[in-house]
Amino acid sequence: MRLFAVAVLASCALSAAGDEFTEQELERWAQHFEDVAQQGRDLWTSPELGTNGVACAQCHPNAANTHPETYPKFQKQLGRVAQMWEMVNWCIRNPLEGTDLAVDDPRMTALLAYAHKERRGVELDPGKH
Numbered sequence: 001m002r003l004f005a006v007a008v009l010a011s012c013a014l015s016a017a018g019d020e021f022t023e024q025e026l027e028r029w030a031q032h033f034e035d036v037a038q039q040g041r042d043l044w045t046s047p048e049l050g051t052n053g054v055a056c057a058q059c060h061p062n063a064a065n066t067h068p069e070t071y072p073k074f075q076k077q078l079g080r081v082a083q084m085w086e087m088v089n090w091c092i093r094n095p096l097e098g099t100d101l102a103v104d105d106p107r108m109t110a111l112l113a114y115a116h117k118e119r120r121g122v123e124l125d126p127g128k129h
């Protein structure tokens, strides 16, 4: 038991030390994020997620009216408290007549990265309508 506690303490100390990042790491990770957000923007403005030639940007230019800061929230189309990716899939199925993306599909991550980036700095307000 005591050994376990020591191991836990040691790993906490390690992870605290791990919070110090080099400038190089921060730049590299920021660049990874920017690349993924750019892929999201490309998908957002292309019809490839659907079957009818419609793109997200036609109704949500620059990710407008997606309100990422309000999730999770009750969504009346789904009848329950939902996460934003569920509404992304709702729009892929309905206006785009496409097929749901898996929640861990890199394209879903890219779409969410782009929408969140567009709302950077807006205060979190989960549940808001």
Ligand code: HEC
Pocket: 044, 049, 054, 055, 056, 057, 058, 059, 060, 065, 066, 067, 070, 084, 087, 088, 091, 092, 095, 096, 111
């Ligand atoms: C034909 C127009 C149209 C297109 C194209 C469209 N949407 Fe939507 N979207 C809507 C409507 C209508 C709603 C429901 C609005 C509401 O709930 O207030 C909505 C809601 C959303 C929401 C939730 C918004 C909120 O305020 O919580 C997200 C996120 C979203 N869409 C993402 C997407 C994505 C990503 C795509 C492309 C894959 C897309 N939409 C394509 C019309 C569209």
